[in-house]
Amino acid sequence: MAKKTQVSFRINGSAVDVLVEPRELLIHTLREKLAVTGPHIGCDTSHCGACTVDLDGVSVKSCTMLTVQCEASEILTIEGFAKGGQLHPLQEGFAAEHGLQCGFCTPGMITRAYRMLQENPSPTEEEIRYWMSGNICRCTGYQNIVKAIQYAAAKMRGEEVQSSHPLMAEAGV
Amino acid sequence: MIPRPFDYHAPSSIAGAVALLGQYGDDAKLLAGGHSLLPMMKLRFAGPGHLIDLNKIPDLKGIALAGGELRIGAMTTENEIIFSKLIAEQVPLLVETARQISDPQVRYRGTIGGDIAHGDPGNDHPAVMLALGALFVLTGAGGQRTVPAAEFFLDTYATALEPGEVLTEIRIPVPAPGSGSCYAKLKRKTGDFATAAAAVVIRLDGAACAAASIALTNVGPTALLASDAAASLLGKRIDDAAIAEAARLAMAICQPAADLRGDEDYKIAMTGQMVERALRIALGRCRA
Numbered sequence: 001m002a003k004k005t006q007v008s009f010r011i012n013g014s015a016v017d018v019l020v021e022p023r024e025l026l027i028h029t030l031r032e033k034l035a036v037t038g039p040h041i042g043c044d045t046s047h048c049g050a051c052t053v054d055l056d057g058v059s060v061k062s063c064t065m066l067t068v069q070c071e072a073s074e075i076l077t078i079e080g081f082a083k084g085g086q087l088h089p090l091q092e093g094f095a096a097e098h099g100l101q102c103g104f105c106t107p108g109m110i111t112r113a114y115r116m117l118q119e120n121p122s123p124t125e126e127e128i129r130y131w132m133s134g135n136i137c138r139c140t141g142y143q144n145i146v147k148a149i150q151y152a153a154a155k156m157r158g159e160e161v162q163s164s165h166p167l168m169a170e171a172g173v
Numbered sequence: 174m175i176p177r178p179f180d181y182h183a184p185s186s187i188a189g190a191v192a193l194l195g196q197y198g199d200d201a202k203l204l205a206g207g208h209s210l211l212p213m214m215k216l217r218f219a220g221p222g223h224l225i226d227l228n229k230i231p232d233l234k235g236i237a238l239a240g241g242e243l244r245i246g247a248m249t250t251e252n253e254i255i256f257s258k259l260i261a262e263q264v265p266l267l268v269e270t271a272r273q274i275s276d277p278q279v280r281y282r283g284t285i286g287g288d289i290a291h292g293d294p295g296n297d298h299p300a301v302m303l304a305l306g307a308l309f310v311l312t313g314a315g316g317q318r319t320v321p322a323a324e325f326f327l328d329t330y331a332t333a334l335e336p337g338e339v340l341t342e343i344r345i346p347v348p349a350p351g352s353g354s355c356y357a358k359l360k361r362k363t364g365d366f367a368t369a370a371a372a373v374v375i376r377l378d379g380a381a382c383a384a385a386s387i388a389l390t391n392v393g394p395t396a397l398l399a400s401d402a403a404a405s406l407l408g409k410r411i412d413d414a415a416i417a418e419a420a421r422l423a424m425a426i427c428q429p430a431a432d433l434r435g436d437e438d439y440k441i442a443m444t445g446q447m448v449e450r451a452l453r454i455a456l457g458r459c460r461a
Binding site: 002003005021022023024025028044045046047049052058059060061064065066068069071112116131132133134 | 174175176177178179180181183207208211212214215224226228252275276277278279281282363364
């Protein structure tokens with residue numbers, strides 16, 4: 001067995017040190033050592049995007065990264081989105097537009113959508129579908145995910161937003 | 174799925190990577206974006222004793238224009254290619270290709286050098302490199318050498334890289350002004366390898382074809398340069414008959430392996446379709 005290495009990085013703003021074998025995958029360190037269980041293991045083959053985290057300003061699938069590669073990195077997961085009890089516009093959008101059913105893909109979806117909106121604050125529907133294509137949802141058929149991201153994009157641009165769902169709109173969400 | 178144990182090395186220079194390769198030999202693997210190698214290690218199809226990570230080497234990054242060539246560091250990622258204004262202006266074919274590779278997360282990690290050096294006939298850059306007449310800079314303990322794409326791909330997972338060498342830079346001659354190009358790829362779904370794909374670069378002199386190159390993805394043990402198909406277009410007006418003939422000649426060199434994407438006949442037929450599609454689109458992009 002290869003010797004363990006100490007790796008230091010920041011996760012959701014907090015500095016952490018972990019002791020890992022070189023072969024340990026980032027998703028396992030996050031979930032098992034750091035109890036950051038928002039990123040999920042869906043396929044474990046870098047296809048589904050459920051394990052997506054934001055690493056040094058890009059979206060990566062944490063099942064296909066080694067923890068030892070993350071020395072001095074800055075990592076953001078779904079746990080880092082809500083601030084002071086206030087949901088992030090993407091979290092609010094996914095709720096308001098019913099962008100999830102079972103919710104398994106949602107942390108990865110939101111984390112990926114966050115990076116896309118940093119790069120392109122006003123994506124078209126086609127651009128959203130293209131740049132979100134690394135995340136698979138088996139429940140929603142994607143329509144409401146697209147709406148949720150459009151809702152969040154509008155809110156992040158400072159525009160007025162309202163759910164397209166009639167009952168949610170009536171309830172003032 | 175967890176890989177076999179290995180020692181991890183993250184050199185900060187090309188010389189450091191070459192020295193580690195020399196030290197550990199066959200027991201070492203180079204890690205680029207990791208989206209081919211790590212899945213193979215997780216499945217235990219690969220089990221190197223030493224992993225040499227190239228991600229911490231600044232000299233392997235960068236995109237520059239020099240002497241009529243686009244010079245791209247081997248560790249440049251697919252998304253860096255997609256976002257590069259310089260590449261979009263000089264070799265838009267490369268942006269079109271990168272946009273069709275896998276999915277956004279994989280493109281943030283996956284590199285042009287890894288895609289080429291892996292020697293997988295299903296990867297997309299090899300055929301595009303053949304069509305563009307690219308040169309690869311290989312760096313070893315004895316220094317650098319330059320190998321044309323046409324001499325690099327030897328067999329499935331086998332390339333002209335010698336033990337101890339690292340692919341460090343890709344040099345692409347900028348196509349002559351007015352050239353048109355296209356990468357047409359048939360895939361079943363996002364993230365899949367090509368069922369068949371064709372890269373085309375053409376240039377016109379008046380109505381006649383003055384230069385042409387055609388290369389094919391995933392229909393042989395390596396990417397294939399369809400030289401006869403390209404030669405058949407020279408001096409001719411690229412009309413329906415000329416396009417059909419070029420597609421027929423390209424189909425004639427295909428040796429696809431049957432798999433879940435289709436049987437041999439289907440893949441050969443789709444190669445013909447991709448050649449026709451790429452030629453028509455490239456023709457529309459030519460400027461006199």
